[in-house]
Structures are given as C-alpha cells and as structure tokens.
Amino acid sequence: MNKLMIFAFTISVLIGCTPKNKTNNKESDNINMAISRSDGESMIVPLGKEKGTLISRNENSESDTNKVPNIVSKTGEKAIEGGNPNAENESLKIRRAHTQFKNGTVYYKDGEIQKAIDAFKLSLEYKPDNDKAFYNLGKIYYELGQKDLSMAYYKDAVNLNENDSLSLLGIGLIYYQSKRYPDALLYYNKAIEAAPYYAMAYFNRGTMLGQNKQYQQSLSDLTNAIKYDPDFSESYLNRGLAYFYTKDMDNACIDWKKAESMGNLKAKDAVRIYCSGGMTQ
Template sequence: MEKWRHNWDVFRTPYYSMDSMELALKDFKVATSLDTLDPVKFENMGDAYYYLTDYKASGNAYKKALTLDENNAGLYNNLGLTYLKQDIYDVAVVKFTKAIEINNQNATYYDNRAYAKTQLMDYMGAVEDYSNSIDLYAQDPEVYYRRGLLKLSLKDNFDACRDFKKAQEMGSEEAKAAIEEHCFMNKSGK
C-alpha cells in the first residue's frame, strides 16, 4: 500500500479510461511540442510518465510545467512524489515544503512531507506534519495510525496509543493490531 498520495486531477485524455497510458503519452508529447507554453500539457505528460513509473521523466515534465506556472502547489507536490519514488527524500521534503508555502490548507501535502521526513528519520518533524494534516482533515484513520507509529519510535507510548485508539474507532484494522501489541488496553481498545 502506498503511504503517500498523489493529488492529481483525472487525466485529460480518453486513453486513461482504457488504461492505455502509452498512447496517451504519445499524445502529450505531440501536444507539448505544438504548444510549449501550456503548463497543463506538461503536467499531463508528467502524470502519464508517473503512471508508467518513469519517475525521472515525470519529474522533468513537472519541472517544465513549473517554469510556466511557478505558483502551482499541486505541481510541487507531484514533483515531490517523483523524488519519493526515487528515494531522494531530502529533495522531496523541499518540494513538499514549497507546496505547503503556496497552499498550507491541503492535508495531503503535509502527509507526503511527513512520509519523506520519516524516511530521513526526522520523526518529530513528521509527527508535526501529521498533526497539521489532522488539523486540516481529521477523518483519515491512516494519518492517526502513522502518527501513532512515529510516537512509538519517540517513546511516547501514551500518545501513540491514543492515536491508535482514534484510528481504530475510525475502522483501522492496523491500529487495532497496534493496540493489541503496544497498548495496555483491553482487546476492544477501550
């Protein structure tokens, strides 16, 4: 299961529904060669490359789109994800930070940066990002669960168990298992 999120719109091509991204990519290459000033075309090309797991090419397309639309938080988020996929976590953090600077009201950007920070073993920074995410969107049990795991790493078992309990109440089976393993609560999590 992917632990971070891509925040793109539906691809703007008829091929997406047919799951033929290679054909769509050909169209995007033609479209970007005919119109080199439309950031959306480069973003779409980046999305297609991302879907096809060519993360370097995807990143290059997003970078080109950013030269044409430098205040697009979603593009910075998508670019950060290409760095995550390449295990270049420090650069991913920089890109997610830029997305947050442009739009600090998107919980997904905080989630993605928290994941990158976790990979860099910046657990306190990741907890802070997950907390910001929860402040913006408190209905995602996965975020409580992940923050709980980080709190365990920081030896904050009490708060970790509170996060696991909240996630379990929201339906997380992983959180239920974490409670049984790490928390001094009864099996129902109460």
C-alpha cells in the same frame, strides 16, 4: 507476552485534490481534480490505484471548442481530422489544444494510456505553455514506472508555473524514493508554500521527517495533514508512530484506534499489540 511488532512510517502521494483535501494552490484552486495515491516502500497495505485522476480541465473555456471545424472527439484512431500545428492561426491552435487535452483525460479514464499520452503531447504541440498537460504526462509516466520521464515532465510544468503544487509534490516524491532526502524536503517545502492547505504535502513531509527520526517536526506536519484531511487513516497511523517513538503511548493509542475505526489494518494490529494492556514499550 505479545510479540513486539515494529512499524515503519509509510509514504503516500496525492496527485490532485478533493474538497476535503484542497491544495489552496495559488493557480489551481478552481481546477476539478481527483485523488491518486502511491504507497511507496512501506508495511502498509497498498491503496488501490484509482482511475480518472488527471487534471481534467485546462485554462481554456468550454465555449472555445463549440464551433471548431474538423475536430472530432475520441472517435477512431485519430483525434483530429486534418490540421497542422505549424500552419494554423493562433486561435485555432488553442481550440485544438483544448480538444486534445480533453481527449487525453477521456482516454486515461478509459485505460487507453498510450492514446492519452499521444493526446497530451499533441495538445502541447498546439499550445506548448500548458503546464497542466505537462503535469498529466508526468503523472502518467510515474504510474508507468518511468520516473526519469515523469520527473522531466513535472519539472517542465514547474518551469511554466512555479506554484504548481501537484508537480512540486510529485518531484518531491521521486526524490524521496531515490533516497535524495534533502532534495525531497526542498520540493515538499515548495509544495506547502504554494498550497498551504495541501494535506498530502504535509503528510509526505511529516512522514519523511518521522523516518529520519525528527519526530517533533513529524508530529507538527502530520497534525496539519489531519487538520486539512481528517478522513485519511494513514495520517493517524503515522502520527501514532511518531508518538510511539517519543514514548507517548497514550496519544499513540488514541491515533491508532482512530485509524482502526476507519478500517486501517495496520492500526488494528498496533491497537491489538500495544493498546490492549498486554504490552508497553
């Protein structure tokens, strides 16, 4: 008889979106973003950190920077040549803020994290109401393991834009990892309200509900996660777990086999142990 293998739900976070995982954010549908996932405390093989995953555009148009004097783009130690945020007219401040925002995304993609932080902070000196700069700082500090700072920046972003589903999801994840589940649920709910097609928000909420043995609600959320992003294998793995714990082995094996076909190693183990005819729950 095969040895019983106990699986745990795994949490993951999407800080951004692709066309297959759009947020439908009321404010951010047209922002070009990318995926970043953090594996959390799980038995799942961690996903690799992906670079270049910050919001890469703010609300100012590209043409705003075309004729700005004395602004240089990511050359040397100083991203701005001269200039004082307290002594410039509003139009020039906005242009400088936009340039610094762009510099920050380039520094981040190049792995120059401290320079990226400095650029986003300088962007906020010129334009302190840019919620996307606050979000990017929150994401960076989360990746650095400084969750208190990350939370503060995410909340600043939400204070400026209550429909910022990316920051709402980030706050929920930090609360979840701190085992503050009611607070995590509150922010996951807000993220889904702001972005009804945000697959990772459904995934994280459904996974947390599954961990708390609310399996029917978990199944509903994970089904939505699959609906809006059918290419994320962990959604099938975790939905299979929810079926497993409700003793629906037929559907559990269907989901695990799907995840296995997508290269998920934990699903492969689940199929081998539970779906080969050698063992039943």
